[in-house]
Amino acid sequence: MPYKPFGTRDQLEILSLGTELALTEIIGAAVGYWLDTKLGTLPWCLVGGVLIGFVLSLVRVISVAKRTGKNGRS
Numbered sequence: 001m002p003y004k005p006f007g008t009r010d011q012l013e014i015l016s017l018g019t020e021l022a023l024t025e026i027i028g029a030a031v032g033y034w035l036d037t038k039l040g041t042l043p044w045c046l047v048g049g050v051l052i053g054f055v056l057s058l059v060r061v062i063s064v065a066k067r068t069g070k071n072g073r074s
Contacts, residue, residue, distance in 0.1 A: 010068045017064060021057045028053025 006014070032049020036042040 006068065013064055014068065017061060020060060024057045025050060025053040
């Protein structure tokens with residue numbers, strides 16, 4: 001069975017993932033660093049912020065992949 005091409009909405013969502021991944025990591029690191037400066041726990045909150053950003057990015061990628069797989073391909 002041949003694959004159907006992705007729709008325009010799916011293509012835009014896939015293209016925006018790169019920006020979302022970068023921003024999630026940067027925001028997580030910034031919040032972690034800010035907490036570290038307030039609490040004096042450098043680098044533990046920074047590491048935690050980066051890990052939380054990574055997990056949130058991974059969840060987003062998986063959800064987009066599942067949705068695109070259902071809608072864009074048969």
